Amino acid sequence: MSSSNLKVFNSLIMAVAPGGDNLEGLDFQQLASYLSDKIGIPVKPKYCKDYNEAMTMLSDGIAQIGWLGAYAYKKLESDNSPVVEFAVGVPKGKNVPFYRSQFIVRSESNIQILEDVRNKRIALGDVYSTSGYEVPRRELLDVGINLQNEGSFKAITNVANHDEAIRSVIQGTADVAPVSSINLELMIANGTINTKDFRIIHQSPNIPGAPLVYLRNLEKNLKEQIKSLVLDAHNHIDVSGYGGHMDRYVDPVESHREYIESYLRPQWTWRTIIGILAFIMIYTLIVIDLEVDISQLLSDSFLYMKDVLGRMLPPDFSNFNHLMLAMLETVEIAMLGTLLAIALSIPIGLLSARNIAPNYPIYLIARTITVFFRAIPEFIMAMILVIAIGFGAMPGVIALGFHTMGFLAKFYAESIEHVNEEPMKAIESMGASKWQIIAFSVVPQVIPSFIGNNLYILDRNIRMATMLGIVGAGGIGYELQSAFRMFEYPRVSAIIIIIFLTIFVIDMLSSYIRSKVL
Amino acid sequence: MLLEIKGLRKTFDDGTRALQGVDLSVKLGEFVVILGSSGSGKTTLLRSINGLVNPEAGEVKFFDQVISSTTLPDLRKKTGMVFQDFNLVNNLSSLNNVLTGLLDSSNSLMSMLYLFSREQKMQALKCLEMVGLLDKAYSRVDKLSGGQKQRVGIARAIIKNPTLLLADEPVASLDPMISGSIMTLLKNIGHKIGLTIICNLHQVDLALKYSDRIVGLSGGRIVLDAPTKDLDEEYIRKIYQGHGSGLFFNEDDI
Ligand SMILES: Nc1ncnc2c1ncn2[C@@H]1O[C@H](COP(=O)(O)OP(=O)(O)OP(=O)(O)O)[C@@H](O)[C@H]1O
Numbered sequence: 001m002s003s004s005n006l007k008v009f010n011s012l013i014m015a016v017a018p019g020g021d022n023l024e025g026l027d028f029q030q031l032a033s034y035l036s037d038k039i040g041i042p043v044k045p046k047y048c049k050d051y052n053e054a055m056t057m058l059s060d061g062i063a064q065i066g067w068l069g070a071y072a073y074k075k076l077e078s079d080n081s082p083v084v085e086f087a088v089g090v091p092k093g094k095n096v097p098f099y100r101s102q103f104i105v106r107s108e109s110n111i112q113i114l115e116d117v118r119n120k121r122i123a124l125g126d127v128y129s130t131s132g133y134e135v136p137r138r139e140l141l142d143v144g145i146n147l148q149n150e151g152s153f154k155a156i157t158n159v160a161n162h163d164e165a166i167r168s169v170i171q172g173t174a175d176v177a178p179v180s181s182i183n184l185e186l187m188i189a190n191g192t193i194n195t196k197d198f199r200i201i202h203q204s205p206n207i208p209g210a211p212l213v214y215l216r217n218l219e220k221n222l223k224e225q226i227k228s229l230v231l232d233a234h235n236h237i238d239v240s241g242y243g244g245h246m247d248r249y250v251d252p253v254e255s256h257r258e259y260i261e262s263y264l265r266p267q268w269t270w271r272t273i274i275g276i277l278a279f280i281m282i283y284t285l286i287v288i289d290l291e292v293d294i295s296q297l298l299s300d301s302f303l304y305m306k307d308v309l310g311r312m313l314p315p316d317f318s319n320f321n322h323l324m325l326a327m328l329e330t331v332e333i334a335m336l337g338t339l340l341a342i343a344l345s346i347p348i349g350l351l352s353a354r355n356i357a358p359n360y361p362i363y364l365i366a367r368t369i370t371v372f373f374r375a376i377p378e379f380i381m382a383m384i385l386v387i388a389i390g391f392g393a394m395p396g397v398i399a400l401g402f403h404t405m406g407f408l409a410k411f412y413a414e415s416i417e418h419v420n421e422e423p424m425k426a427i428e429s430m431g432a433s434k435w436q437i438i439a440f441s442v443v444p445q446v447i448p449s450f451i452g453n454n455l456y457i458l459d460r461n462i463r464m465a466t467m468l469g470i471v472g473a474g475g476i477g478y479e480l481q482s483a484f485r486m487f488e489y490p491r492v493s494a495i496i497i498i499i500f501l502t503i504f505v506i507d508m509l510s511s512y513i514r515s516k517v518l
Numbered sequence: 519m520l521l522e523i524k525g526l527r528k529t530f531d532d533g534t535r536a537l538q539g540v541d542l543s544v545k546l547g548e549f550v551v552i553l554g555s556s557g558s559g560k561t562t563l564l565r566s567i568n569g570l571v572n573p574e575a576g577e578v579k580f581f582d583q584v585i586s587s588t589t590l591p592d593l594r595k596k597t598g599m600v601f602q603d604f605n606l607v608n609n610l611s612s613l614n615n616v617l618t619g620l621l622d623s624s625n626s627l628m629s630m631l632y633l634f635s636r637e638q639k640m641q642a643l644k645c646l647e648m649v650g651l652l653d654k655a656y657s658r659v660d661k662l663s664g665g666q667k668q669r670v671g672i673a674r675a676i677i678k679n680p681t682l683l684l685a686d687e688p689v690a691s692l693d694p695m696i697s698g699s700i701m702t703l704l705k706n707i708g709h710k711i712g713l714t715i716i717c718n719l720h721q722v723d724l725a726l727k728y729s730d731r732i733v734g735l736s737g738g739r740i741v742l743d744a745p746t747k748d749l750d751e752e753y754i755r756k757i758y759q760g761h762g763s764g765l766f767f768n769e770d771d772i
């Protein structure tokens with residue numbers, strides 16, 4: 001349509017961006033003469049001194065074909081691109097068209113990780129260079145170093161290409177340089193540099209291969225001809241390009257797909273899978289060791305269950321009032337025990353949270369206390385207390401209080417350790433004291449889990465308190481045990497029903513409270 | 519017309535009249551900015567489109583089809599949404615967050631196990647590449663910066679190839695420089711995949727710079743609807759005079 005479609009070229013200029021400074025590493029001679037032969041127009045590579053020159057030659061139409069870095073191509077593309085990519089080279093022996101940006105330092109350098117690059121002398125490529133500037137800029141930003149800020153470094157040397165960057169590190173005029181893995185491998189392969197002279201401290205993820213491009217408004221036939229010739233060239237000549245000898249050139253669509261594929265990883269890592277398998281294996285072994293026979297369990301115990309249930313039903317509610325009073329006593333024991341646990345666990349919880357404890361010994365002591373009381377079952381504690389202070393509610397209350405204090409303190413400490421510290425810092429920065437910080441930033445954050453945990457412990461304590469009666473610590477447990485002793489199974493079932501209903505009501509209540517407060 | 523809204527009204531339970539009769543048509547491929555100060559009803563309008571808010575009067579037509587409870591799932595399949603606070607799942611990787619955009623078309627059993635097909639993962643990776651975050655595919659999103667999180671949000675919104683993208687103040691939690699890059703990204707992606715974008719904003723400069731058309735909202739009514747090329751700051755300022763404040767005319771106001 002436009003006049004350029006009909007334009008007859010005396011020669012085609014191929015603008016080549018600065019990938020390296022020796023022909024061996026950036027050689028488009030053979031490809032150009034192959035194209036010249038086949039299309040009958042001389043194709044002349046023009047090696048540009050910087051990316052800008054190459055990009056300008058293409059956007060001004062002075063060059064019709066070009067080789068650009070991936071980033072430079074993207075840059076052109078986003079400004080209503082005058083060019084389209086048509087081939088990407090696959091270096092010999094690589095099989096994939098991507099490469100990486102690698103940060104190199106001298107072997108004896110004290111730079112170990114990327115963070116150490118700050119305040120060092122760095123050699124940087126052209127701002128349009130993909131692996132010499134753009135990708136390193138992103139990598140450095142990840143560790144908090146701004147490449148565009150000169151203050152981040154002791155000195156910045158601007159280099160024309162990767163080869164110069166590599167030399168400047170080896171020769172000591174720069175301490176570190178991000179360079180293309182292609183140039184680095186090439187310089188090692190041809191003996192220009194020795195692997196003993198430098199170290200790679202960091203490398204980027206894969207970078208898509210640098211494309212060959214042509215002008216979008218070239219004649220369609222010419223574009224198709226150039227593309228198919230280049231993609232097929234490896235069958236006829238030794239192709240070369242960026243990185244020296246090339247295995248072949250591939251369609252950008254294919255190389256892009258491969259590039260994306262190189263980022264595919266299994267959803268589950270091997271570590272997770274091995275973990276799950278180990279888990280299954282351990283439990284299989286346990287079931288085998290305990291001689292659990294599931295089929296027998298199902299068939300036999302079904303018969304026993306039928307027998308037991310037959311004896312327990314119907315439930316005997318004859319002394320209902322008495323049972324309800326005992327149930328009430330159990331609930332009271334649990335409530336008092338829970339209150340005791342809360343009262344004890346607030347200070348101990350605070351002291352056993354790493355970020356609140358004033359110092360390590362106190363933290364350790366607080367932790368030890370919580371572990372100690374968690375370790376002794378309330379059952380045992382209650383038995384000892386019954387011996388010491390006699391039958392009644394008090395042994396139950398104290399046993400529950402101290403045992404669950406161990407749990408609550410641990411829960412509190414954990415939720416305190418997980419609070420968002422940023423608001424704490426904000427309040428601290430405004431001059432608040434330690435306790436004010438706790439009151440205004442820790443407490444509001446842990447309130448929901450505080451209430452949730454307390455309700456859970458109350459629920460649990462009611463269930464445990466029914467059992468404590470068995471060792472003589474008061475409540476409905478005592479009734480349950482005597483009913484068992486007398487073989488009064490209908491009464492047993494009545495008691496179980498009462499316990500169930502009580503816990504059911506408490507559960508409804510606590511979820512109501514939860515929904516209102518949390 | 520891709521979208522035709524007529525006489526939309528919404529009064530919240532507490533009596534707030536958030537929308538008081540809004541008419542709006544959006545063409546395929548348009549980048550429309552809905553401009554308005556805080557409380558002007560932008561969010562309510564946007565959410566009425568995909569049924570997150572139920573207006574008491576008026577209708578929304580999508581591809582000439584009136585949206586009702588039966589046609590809503592179809593509209594939702596074809597719309598993506600980007601949120602002010604990103605609304606990403608913090609403990610998941612960027613890739614898994616993007617994949618959540620495909621849950622409605624995934625095998626439910628497999629997706630419960632976080633298993634996705636190779637094509638789905640390739641698609642997610644391509645979207646991440648489009649927003650420039652391929653190298654962060656396996657990073658947890660809570661480790662990303664605000665701008666990067668919003669990029670993940672955009673990738674998640676575009677993965678199912680929507681026709682319409684609803685963006686509710688996508689840059690309100692970001693600094694001006696990052697805001698510009700996110701708006702550029704939205705515009706470029708819109709061009710690239712032929713997406714219609716409706717974007718809520720309260721910054722006049724961003725609206726003028728990136729949109730094709732500006733719809734000004736104030737007190738739940740449309741007070742301005744014109745192609746961006748015919749508008750300038752002065753004009754918009756004049757229109758909003760007397761309509762309350764809260765509009766940001768340039769970065770110095772912020
Ligand atoms: N769920 C709700 N219940 C009651 N009132 C609401 C509700 N949601 C919004 N509103 C009110 O409706 C009006 C419009 O709100 P909307 O969120 O749409 O405004 P907006 O333009 O998005 O504001 P912003 O810039 O602050 O996000 C406001 O007065 C708001 O207080």
Ligand SMILES: [Mg+2]
Binds near residue numbers: 561562686
């Ligand atoms: Mg809003």
